[in-house]
Amino acid sequence: MRKRPIALRLFYSYSHADTGLRHELEEHLSLLKREGLIKEWFDGKIGAGGEMDASIDMNLAQSDIILLLISASFLYSDYCWDREMTRALARHREETARVIPIIVRPVEDGWQQTVFGKLKALPTDGKPVTEWTNRDSAWADVTRGIRSAVKELTRPKIKSPSRVSRAKRKKK
Numbered sequence: 001m002r003k004r005p006i007a008l009r010l011f012y013s014y015s016h017a018d019t020g021l022r023h024e025l026e027e028h029l030s031l032l033k034r035e036g037l038i039k040e041w042f043d044g045k046i047g048a049g050g051e052m053d054a055s056i057d058m059n060l061a062q063s064d065i066i067l068l069l070i071s072a073s074f075l076y077s078d079y080c081w082d083r084e085m086t087r088a089l090a091r092h093r094e095e096t097a098r099v100i101p102i103i104v105r106p107v108e109d110g111w112q113q114t115v116f117g118k119l120k121a122l123p124t125d126g127k128p129v130t131e132w133t134n135r136d137s138a139w140a141d142v143t144r145g146i147r148s149a150v151k152e153l154t155r156p157k158i159k160s161p162s163r164v165s166r167a168k169r170k171k172k
Contacts, residue, residue, distance in 0.1 A: 007033075008150055011063035012042040013084040014104075015073035019044075021104045021129065022069055028139040029146065037150050038065070060087055064153060065098050065146070068116060071105035089115055098149055102142055103128045122146070 010029075014022045022042060032038045041059045046052060060066065066088040074080045091097035101121040103111075106128045111117055123129060123141040132138035 007036050007039040008064040008153060009059075009062055010038045010040045010065045010067065010146075011060055011088075012040065012067050012069065013060075013074075013080055013088060014042070014067075014069035015071060015077045015080055017073035018069050018071050018104055021071075024129075024135070024139060025067075025069070025102070025104075025142065028136075028143045032143070032147060032150065037147075037154070056084070057087075060084060061091075063091075063097055065100060065149060066091070067146075068099060068101045069104045070101050070107060070111060070116075070121070071103075072107050073105075075107060075111070085116065092119070098153060100146065100149060105130050120145075 012022050012025075026040060026042075029038065029040065033040065041063065043052065043056055046055045066084075068074065068080075068085060068088065088097065088099045092099040099116065099119060101116050101119055103121055103123070103126050112126070122145040123132070123138050127138075129135060129138040129142070
């Protein structure tokens, strides 16, 4: 019997103005969730009386994949930009998480010169989800990109011989 992979933790960083779009994406990622490949988290999962900042910080710190749902509202939000995105990109640089920008609504082309602009955005060519003729096709494209990232992150890493073991072999 094949061993089932441990679900990667997925964090949604989004503006509340884009809650509907976040929900649409969540629906499209349902197969990955049913396959046990991802476990999603967003601030709507914080229960009554839960501490917002602490819960967000903890889940952001534990996530394997961080989705930035990019829109004018996201770019406008100090919380999304200064707190979530800054921490997400720090983890991406440390290679402790994968950050994936998803262009959900049109934004000025200057986003490509931002701190997240060097990352490959989804959907294909960074075309905003809301500008696709068929939104389900846009989300399917995004889902394929996320599935690809999940496969890459769960693929066993092949260890190359260390410098020490190479040096030992040369001495022999």
